[in-house]
Amino acid sequence: MKPVYGKNFKLGILGGGQLGRMLIQEAASLDIQIHVLDPTHDAPCAELANSFTCGEFRDYDTVMKFGTDKDLITIEIEDVNTQALKDLQAQGVKVCPDPAHLEIIKDKGIQKQFYADHNIATSDFRLIESGTELTADDLPCVLKARTGGYDGKGVAVLRSADDLAKAFDGPCVVEDLVDIEKELSVIIARNEQGETKAFPVVELVFDPVANLVDYLFAPANIADDVAASAEKLAMQVADALEFRGIIAIEMFLTTSGEVLVNEAAPRTHNSGHHSIEGNICSQFEQHLRSVLNLPLGSTETLRPAAMVNLVGAEGYTGPVIYDGFDDLLRMEGVYPHIYGKSTTKPFRKMGHVTILANEVAELPAKVAQVKETIRVISK
Numbered sequence: 389m390k391p392v393y394g395k396n397f398k399l400g401i402l403g404g405g406q407l408g409r410m411l412i413q414e415a416a417s418l419d420i421q422i423h424v425l426d427p428t429h430d431a432p433c434a435e436l437a438n439s440f441t442c443g444e445f446r447d448y449d450t451v452m453k454f455g456t457d458k459d460l461i462t463i464e465i466e467d468v469n470t471q472a473l474k475d476l477q478a479q480g481v482k483v484c485p486d487p488a489h490l491e492i493i494k495d496k497g498i499q500k501q502f503y504a505d506h507n508i509a510t511s512d513f514r515l516i517e518s519g520t521e522l523t524a525d526d527l528p529c530v531l532k533a534r535t536g537g538y539d540g541k542g543v544a545v546l547r548s549a550d551d552l553a554k555a556f557d558g559p560c561v562v563e564d565l566v567d568i569e570k571e572l573s574v575i576i577a578r579n580e581q582g583e584t585k586a587f588p589v590v591e592l593v594f595d596p597v598a599n600l601v602d603y604l605f606a607p608a609n610i611a612d613d614v615a616a617s618a619e620k621l622a623m624q625v626a627d628a629l630e631f632r633g634i635i636a637i638e639m640f641l642t643t644s645g646e647v648l649v650n651e652a653a654p655r656t657h658n659s660g661h662h663s664i665e666g667n668i669c670s671q672f673e674q675h676l677r678s679v680l681n682l683p684l685g686s687t688e689t690l691r692p693a694a695m696v697n698l699v700g701a702e703g704y705t706g707p708v709i710y711d712g713f714d715d716l717l718r719m720e721g722v723y724p725h726i727y728g729k730s731t732t733k734p735f736r737k738m739g740h741v742t743i744l745a746n747e748v749a750e751l752p753a754k755v756a757q758v759k760e761t762i763r764v765i766s767k
């Protein structure tokens with residue numbers, strides 16, 4: 389058996405964004421090499437990895453070439469060349485998560501069908517060839533590109549006839565518009581031996597314009613029975629997939645008290661960023677533990693946390709400035725994470741701030757204060 393620890397162990401990551409960067413920061417405590425593949429020459433991982441390969445993770449030959457000399461390949465983005473990962477597996481390279489799981493998840497149509505086939509509670513949906521087929525009779529609904537969407541891109545909430553102008557072309561999922569009370573997420577990790585651990589349920593607050601996470605509270609401010617239902621539903625997804633690695637299950641708590649799966653991400657997730665400071669084991673350490681088949685860490689909460697995404701302010705595109713950073717550092721219990729991207733643009737995820745408090749009730753005011761203190765702009 390190959391040793392998991394040791395200077396010669398080569399872990400390859402497909403994707404070199406902020407998730408990979410925080411994974412490398414965690415991996416620095418383990419004595420392993422991290423090699424990263426990403427098409428952007430100055431990606432957040434570029435300067436931190438043992439080696440950085442500038443190349444397209446969606447391209448078969450590039451992934452094959454990158455993967456052949458690695459002991460293990462993992463991902464920080466699901467939209468990668470899964471055929472190459474399967475062929476690398478056949479050559480004896482370990483790949484975690486399984487490419488078969490990536491194929492189910494990276495196509496939102498296949499993913500929704502998987503939930504329907506496994507009796508996993510999710511909103512009703514249908515698949516269409518193009519969003520432009522939609523008419524006023526289909527409203528209200530949510531249109532989602534089957535592939536390639538992220539951070540709210542490729543998602544359009546269509547309520548009125550005027551919104552039909554936002555419908556885009558290409559194969560899509562059309563979902564019933566859910567009456568959302570709260571958005572919840574549970575991150576589950578499982579290693580090869582089947583050891584499984586779930587992080588406590590968190591509550592996500594989305595920016596209504598950009599459809600991406602604005603901030604979160606951890607643990608979620610929900611009744612115990614709702615938390616139990618969310619955890620059970622998330623576990624149902626991980627079990628149905630027979631998932632190995634780390635997976636985030638995003639869910640909706642509806643106004644009538646139902647919990648529905650929205651979507652899954654087979655990797656570390658924005659809904660787990662607070663765990664770096666807020667939990668005994670962070671999601672990034674747990675990712676490493678799960679893919680390396682090590683004992684999983686405790687997911688127990690150390691202190692109530694909030695996490696605020698630092699996204700590019702509207703109206704600014706160009707070299708980034710973190711306006712108010714000094715004032716942010718004067719606040720107690722505030723931990724900024726800057727991802728090292730050189731250029732900001734509206735709603736681009738540039739960093740995040742974790743806030744720890746003694747009581748859950750202190751968090752909303754602290755979130756508001758952080759949001760007022762720091763702005764991501766350019767000259």
Ligand code: ADP
Pocket residue numbers: 511530532537538539540541543545563564565566567568571594599600638650651
């Ligand atoms: P992404 O993959 O970009 O994160 P999601 O599928 O998670 O896209 O959708 C982004 C956001 O859009 C959700 O978090 C939610 O706020 C809203 N949304 C998505 N699906 C629905 C739905 N069926 N009903 C109501 N809102 C939805």
